[in-house]
Amino acid sequence: GAGVSQTPSNKVTEKGKYVELRCDPISGHTALYWYRQSLGQGPEFLIYFQGTGAADDSGLPNDRFFAVRPEGSVSTLKIQRTERGDSAVYLCASSLTGDQPQHFGDGTRLSIL
Amino acid sequence: GDSVTQMEGPVTLSEEAFLTINCTYTATGYPSLFWYVQYPGEGLQLLLKATKADDKGSNKGFEATYRKETTSFHLEKGSVQVSDSAVYFCALSDFRGWNTGNQFYFGTGTSLTVIP
Numbered sequence: 611g612a613g614v615s616q617t618p619s620n621k622v623t624e625k626g627k628y629v630e631l632r633c634d635p636i637s638g639h640t641a642l643y644w645y646r647q648s649l650g651q652g653p654e655f656l657i658y659f660q661g662t663g664a665a666d667d668s669g670l671p672n673d674r675f676f677a678v679r680p681e682g683s684v685s686t687l688k689i690q691r692t693e694r695g696d697s698a699v700y701l702c703a704s705s706l707t708g709d710q711p712q713h714f715g716d717g718t719r720l721s722i723l
Numbered sequence: 724g725d726s727v728t729q730m731e732g733p734v735t736l737s738e739e740a741f742l743t744i745n746c747t748y749t750a751t752g753y754p755s756l757f758w759y760v761q762y763p764g765e766g767l768q769l770l771l772k773a774t775k776a777d778d779k780g781s782n783k784g785f786e787a788t789y790r791k792e793t794t795s796f797h798l799e800k801g802s803v804q805v806s807d808s809a810v811y812f813c814a815l816s817d818f819r820g821w822n823t824g825n826q827f828y829f830g831t832g833t834s835l836t837v838i839p
Contacts, residue, residue, distance in 0.1 A: 653827070660821060
């Protein structure tokens with residue numbers, strides 16, 4: 611597709627489970643960002659990839675959160691031992707290079723029961 | 724650090740009323756400024772942007788002017804419609820090198836409801 615694609619669009623799981631959220635950026639975009647939008651809040655930065663490497667992971671809230679981008683395209687955000695407070699919409703964005711405008715996906719709505 | 728503060732909602736207006744949503748920012752560099760809109764059940768959509776001081780962004784009847792002297796980027800529309808009902812987010816991005824990229828800083832959002 612032409613835009614940033616995120617799957618699944620919705621994910622419901624139980625507290626303590628492991629989840630993976632996927633982001634397919636726009637083809638050719640080298641920069642990729644993950645954000646988290648909690649209910650009633652604006653999106654907050656989690657992590658930024660330049661190519662395959664995580665250039666800035668300062669927004670990850672704790673070590674239960676991890677993200678990879680092994681081939682410099684698709685990225686997966688991984689959350690271990692999920693907690694109810696992890697419930698949020700997780701947004702992915704990509705840009706051609708790190709200094710260019712970002713294009714956002716529609717997000718994955720994660721609900722932890 | 725960089726941050727955005729925007730007017731708290733919710734805001735309720737009658738159709739054809741004038742809209743202002745205030746937004747101020749703090750940034751160490753020379754940020755670009757944005758307004759995003761989120762319609763019910765949908766993702767973030769870019770509404771308008773401005774990349775330098777005194778630039779005016781406009782789209783769909785909405786306008787915002789980048790004011791460096793007051794560090795503001797207020798959103799305005801002269802005559803709102805029911806279809807403008809959504810949550811509006813002010814945001815900035817400030818490229819400060821390849822190690823941090825162009826991450827966005829968002830305000831908390833302002834919910835707008837327009838009644839017929």
